[in-house]
Amino acid sequence: MANLSPDPITISEGISYKPSNIIFMAVYSYSRLEAFKSCPLKYKLTYVDRIKRRIDGIEAFMGSRVHEVLEKLYTDLKYQKLNTLQELHSDFEARWGREWHDNIVIRKIDYTADNYFEMGRKCISDFYDRYYPFNHAMTLGLEKEVRFSLDPEGLYQMIGYIDRLDQRADGSYEIHDYKCSGRCPEQSHFDKDRQLALYQIAIDKIYTDAKEVDLVWHYLVFGKEFRSRRTSDQLETLKTDTIKLIKTIETTEEFEPSESSLCEWCDYPDLCPKQKHFFAIERLPINEYLSEPGVVLVDKLSELEKKKKAFKAGIEEEIAKVKDALVKYAESEGVSVVRGSAKKAKIKIEEVDKYPASGTKERKMLEELIELAGCLPDVSSFDLKKLAKVVESGTWGSDFVSQIKEFVVKETKSSITLSKLNDKDLILEEEIRD
Numbered sequence: 001m002a003n004l005s006p007d008p009i010t011i012s013e014g015i016s017y018k019p020s021n022i023i024f025m026a027v028y029s030y031s032r033l034e035a036f037k038s039c040p041l042k043y044k045l046t047y048v049d050r051i052k053r054r055i056d057g058i059e060a061f062m063g064s065r066v067h068e069v070l071e072k073l074y075t076d077l078k079y080q081k082l083n084t085l086q087e088l089h090s091d092f093e094a095r096w097g098r099e100w101h102d103n104i105v106i107r108k109i110d111y112t113a114d115n116y117f118e119m120g121r122k123c124i125s126d127f128y129d130r131y132y133p134f135n136h137a138m139t140l141g142l143e144k145e146v147r148f149s150l151d152p153e154g155l156y157q158m159i160g161y162i163d164r165l166d167q168r169a170d171g172s173y174e175i176h177d178y179k180c181s182g183r184c185p186e187q188s189h190f191d192k193d194r195q196l197a198l199y200q201i202a203i204d205k206i207y208t209d210a211k212e213v214d215l216v217w218h219y220l221v222f223g224k225e226f227r228s229r230r231t232s233d234q235l236e237t238l239k240t241d242t243i244k245l246i247k248t249i250e251t252t253e254e255f256e257p258s259e260s261s262l263c264e265w266c267d268y269p270d271l272c273p274k275q276k277h278f279f280a281i282e283r284l285p286i287n288e289y290l291s292e293p294g295v296v297l298v299d300k301l302s303e304l305e306k307k308k309k310a311f312k313a314g315i316e317e318e319i320a321k322v323k324d325a326l327v328k329y330a331e332s333e334g335v336s337v338v339r340g341s342a343k344k345a346k347i348k349i350e351e352v353d354k355y356p357a358s359g360t361k362e363r364k365m366l367e368e369l370i371e372l373a374g375c376l377p378d379v380s381s382f383d384l385k386k387l388a389k390v391v392e393s394g395t396w397g398s399d400f401v402s403q404i405k406e407f408v409v410k411e412t413k414s415s416i417t418l419s420k421l422n423d424k425d426l427i428l429e430e431e432i433r434d
């Protein structure tokens, strides 16, 4: 890539160019990078194909309204206006009504829009009660846009929006982020989080006095605050990792779908090979759904697989019965090979030593006996085949072997091998015929 000395100019969200050489370059955001990591296809549909959907999950809708109310709270504070909680609740209600539209989806069927409305209202109340009168620091920015590059040449550009940027009386900075998620992560999650750490890279550049920066997350549904810090080494590693990820994105040719629990919130099930069929048939009435060709074929295949399994089980049972009868026949006739019309069966019946199975009391005692005698290395930390070999080899003293053999049970084992009749067998057949 060329050296891009002048600052890039944004021509639309996510695309910039440098006037000197007119090289178009992507500007990445944390959510854009995360989209690629969670599902490359979703990334492509959103950021490359730029397919817009007018669908809002109710969680996102509620979260946006809560963010707006908290932004209003701090904006008004700048003008020395401290809202009451009732005023913020009224503002939340007004925004909720104003912004509501028909394409808001409630995916959790047990909850209604009213439940989410109350949830958002409670987020505001808990936040208000916890931080009133909101004077712990000076607010420097709200929904603050930050642009920064990850490398000195400016080849890897990032953009982000900080919910609230504060500076405390001691000079330290705080990057605040509001979350309305229904899941509350553990501290380790925040110590590894990339989003606010990326914003810290920007703050370090913008404010030269930013020596100490706290990353602060407000999990509003739980009324909890989490904090974390990054060292300059950690930020350097983050830059390198992020550049690596951007390079991966920019060299990706096939954006494959990657299924996860996030599919539930995906706006593109109708364009995704993994979800398209589900999306299509879930919209069909039950009678049409059952006659849909794909459904018919999958049902047929699953029925045949079931039959195959049952047939296989039946055949295996039949084989076991025939083998058993063949062993009995060989024993009663005193033969070890039985001739069929095209094949012959060799029957081997032998008595074998059976050592106690692992997990049994006897096995434990046997292991202890061998270990106590210091002979464990001879049997490779208790390999039964090796043990049988050593016992038969006479390496160990006869008294010790006798003690070992007390654990042995004699077992009759039979095996049958089927093979083709050979030339000799066939000559014999001809002679018999003659």
Ligand code: SF4
Residues within 6 Å of the ligand: 039, 041, 042, 257, 258, 259, 260, 262, 263, 266, 267, 268, 269, 272, 273, 274, 275
């Ligand atoms: S439905 Fe899932 S796999 Fe398909 S594009 Fe969306 S997130 Fe990716």
